[in-house]
Amino acid sequence: MTQLKERDGRVCLPPRLDQSAAGALRDAALSAAGDLRLDASVVSHLSTSAVQVLLAARAHLAGHGRVLQVEGASPDFLSGLRMLGVETGAVGIVDGPA
Known part of the structure; x- marks a missing residue:
């Protein structure tokens, strides 16, 4: 399984956002104690399984009263x-750079 890194309070998504x-x-979503901010700036491949997740x-x-944001x-x-x-709003995309 791919390891996700965290930087500046955001989880950095890998270039290949696939099943792994x-x-x-x-796991990051299930363990999040608060809102979850994702940095999708380097994603070059997006799989169906990743979108489902x-x-x-x-x-x-x-x-649980929290928010997922894709920056x-x-x-x-x-x-x-x-x-x-898939509409961008459905996955929590916000405007602006990561």
Whole structure:
């Protein structure tokens, strides 16, 4: 499983956000004590399984009064969402750089 790194209070998503990284993302969401901020600035590949985890993580956190935010989404990350028919708001994308 891919290890996710943290920087400046954000979890840094890897360039390849695939099934291996999705497991680490799931773990980060389940263990988050507060809001979860993700840096998606270097994502160049986005898999269906990772998007499913993002959607489930956002719902899980919202159910506990917390927020998932995706900051600095790369063009490839945004393109992957569009190809899968997922609205940016559904995964918590916020404007601005990571």
